[in-house]
Amino acid sequence: EPEVTQTPSHQVTQMGQEVILRCVPISNHLYFYWYRQILGQKVEFLVSFYNNEISEKSEIFDDQFSVERPDGSNFTLKIRSTKLEDSAMYFCASSGRWSGDFNEQFFGPGTRLTVL
Amino acid sequence: QKEVEQNSGPLSVPEGAIASLNCTYSDRGSQSFFWYRQYSGKSPELIMSIYSNGDKEDGRFTAQLNKASQYVSLLIRDSQPSDSATYLCAVNPEGGGSQGNLIFGKGTKLSVKP
Numbered sequence: 001e002p003e004v005t006q007t008p009s010h011q012v013t014q015m016g017q018e019v020i021l022r023c024v025p026i027s028n029h030l031y032f033y034w035y036r037q038i039l040g041q042k043v044e045f046l047v048s049f050y051n052n053e054i055s056e057k058s059e060i061f062d063d064q065f066s067v068e069r070p071d072g073s074n075f076t077l078k079i080r081s082t083k084l085e086d087s088a089m090y091f092c093a094s095s096g097r098w099s100g101d102f103n104e105q106f107f108g109p110g111t112r113l114t115v116l
Numbered sequence: 117q118k119e120v121e122q123n124s125g126p127l128s129v130p131e132g133a134i135a136s137l138n139c140t141y142s143d144r145g146s147q148s149f150f151w152y153r154q155y156s157g158k159s160p161e162l163i164m165s166i167y168s169n170g171d172k173e174d175g176r177f178t179a180q181l182n183k184a185s186q187y188v189s190l191l192i193r194d195s196q197p198s199d200s201a202t203y204l205c206a207v208n209p210e211g212g213g214s215q216g217n218l219i220f221g222k223g224t225k226l227s228v229k230p
Contacts (some may be wrong), residue, residue, distance in 0.1 A: 027214050031216055043160060043204065045217040056217055091159050095216065103208055103216050107159040 004108035006092050012114045016081050021111045023075045023092030032075045033093040034067065034106060036060070043091070049075065082115045091102045118143045118209050120218045122221035130229050135192040137224050139205030142186070148208035149181055151190045151199045154223065160204055164190065202226070
């Protein structure tokens, strides 16, 4: 069964460093998302991406964040200068369509980001 | 501010019983509703989606939607210890420029006792 994959599973970084989180969405999906979950809190939407551009972004997704689809399979989230409060689990998700009956989003296993 | 509310639990049921999980949402224009299961330290796993008022059954799971009351529920029949997890309600507030992002509740922790 096709699934979303993410690498690395755990990333430890120093405050102020840049990190890139990688995702391979399900191959025939067209819509890609990043969410984050701070320990003990709810899953929060960061950004959605379609047709090589951002569709929507939340207030969390400020200028420190960027997304890219560098090739036909990978989808990346870059945090330019990490802060302590960026420590969270980051989930990539993908779906076939964004509305109607087909906006079922499937999540990857996540990357645990720890900022020291 | 669009909100999704769930009782945090824990909800404890004996093995074989019916577990009932509830969720309310604030955006009346919402069209798509989802239940995810999340084991501790793992990612959300899609269990059910529902789009129309009424019931939708899939195996031991039944999702119920009442748009007039802005209420979604999930019933788990014949609960098993392996069902012990946090259940997340998620809503897609379509319209108003939303592009499919999900708003999640905090989740209800379910414990099924053998």
